[in-house]
Amino acid sequence: GENVGLHLPTLSVQEGDNSIINCAYSNSASDYFIWYKQESGKGPQFIIDIRSNMDKRQGQRVTVLLNKTVKHLSLQIAATQPGDSAVYFCAENRYTGNQFYFGTGTSLTVIP
Amino acid sequence: NAGVTQTPKFQVLKTGQSMTLQCAQDMNHNSMYWYRQDPGMGLRLIYYSASEGTTDKGEVPNGYNVSRLNKREFSLRLESAAPSQTSVYFCAISGGRSYEQYFGPGTRLTVT
Numbered sequence: 039g040e041n042v043g044l045h046l047p048t049l050s051v052q053e054g055d056n057s058i059i060n061c062a063y064s065n066s067a068s069d070y071f072i073w074y075k076q077e078s079g080k081g082p083q084f085i086i087d088i089r090s091n092m093d094k095r096q097g098q099r100v101t102v103l104l105n106k107t108v109k110h111l112s113l114q115i116a117a118t119q120p121g122d123s124a125v126y127f128c129a130e131n132r133y134t135g136n137q138f139y140f141g142t143g144t145s146l147t148v149i150p
Numbered sequence: 151n152a153g154v155t156q157t158p159k160f161q162v163l164k165t166g167q168s169m170t171l172q173c174a175q176d177m178n179h180n181s182m183y184w185y186r187q188d189p190g191m192g193l194r195l196i197y198y199s200a201s202e203g204t205t206d207k208g209e210v211p212n213g214y215n216v217s218r219l220n221k222r223e224f225s226l227r228l229e230s231a232a233p234s235q236t237s238v239y240f241c242a243i244s245g246g247r248s249y250e251q252y253f254g255p256g257t258r259l260t261v262t
Contacts, residue, residue: 047190070249081154081240081253082193127192131249137208138251140185140192 050147057115059144061128066109070131072138073102073113077124085113085126115146123148153177154254156241162260163231171226171239171257179245179252182224183208184216186237187256193240199224231261 051057063071069090074082086097088104088111095102101114111128125145129138157172173182180201185193195208199218213235215227228235238258242251 072250079256081242081256082251083253084250087248087250129192137195137198138249139209140194142190142192 047142048145048147050149051118053118053120053148053150055118057113057118057122057146059113059115059126059146061111061113061141061144063109063111063128063130063141064139065130065132066106068130068132071102071104071111072129072131073100073111074127074129074140075122075124076127076143082127118146118148120148120150122146154241154243154252156239156254156257158257159255160258162262163228164262165232167231167261168227168229169231169259170228171241171259173224173226173241173254174222175243175252176222177243177245177252178221179243180221181244182218183242183244183251184214184224184226185240185242186210186235187240188237196226196239231259233261235259236261 072087073085075085076082086100086102088095088102099116103112125143127143128141131138154175183198184196187193194210196210196214197208197216199205202221205216217225238256240256241254244251
């Protein structure tokens with residue numbers, strides 16, 4: 039399953055399928071991006087990050103892709119599991135230092 | 151959420167009342183942040199503190215004040231609460247070589 043930007047803030051996938059969550063960022067000068075997972079009633083948790091000098095980075099079952107030409111970021115989750123159900127946020131570091139700007143999030147629901 | 155604690159977990163205020171949200175960390179990180187999260191939206195930065203003794207405004211600072219009491223503690227104060235400040239407030243910390251932020255469990259504030 040795949041969502042596209044802010045027009046589809048929810049995504050439902052079958053257990054075992056791959057998920058793709060997309061994020062458009064605003065500032066071409068942003069040099070660092072993070073994906074967070076937020077489960078209901080909890081604070082966000084770090085998933086994976088990527089610097090602007092990279093196009094792709096892989097973690098355990100997750101891959102982040104960065105397309106600087108169109109200012110687009112995606113998170114791919116392989117073999118989605120029920121425990122992956124959560125809201126996923128991308129965050130961009132627009133300026134040097136500590137300020138991050140978060141997207142509105144995508145709600146992922148995994149159907150058993 | 152290990153390492154970042156927030157008090158209280160829930161709070162109901164009447165318009166015009168004041169209160170202080172507390173955040174404490176035991177990870178010895180330099181930077182601390184306060185965010186608010188409104189329904190269906192991402193996190194928005196209120197204030198942050200890059201190190202003990204310094205504070206800076208974020209994206210939505212109006213109506214709030216902060217104090218970085220020491221390296222461990224960063225408090226957020228609402229001097230005269232308004233219904234528009236009804237939100238979930240998250241404290242976060244970061245440090246070391248990564249900009250990864252660790253979030254607390256949040257404080258759910260309702261202003262009537």
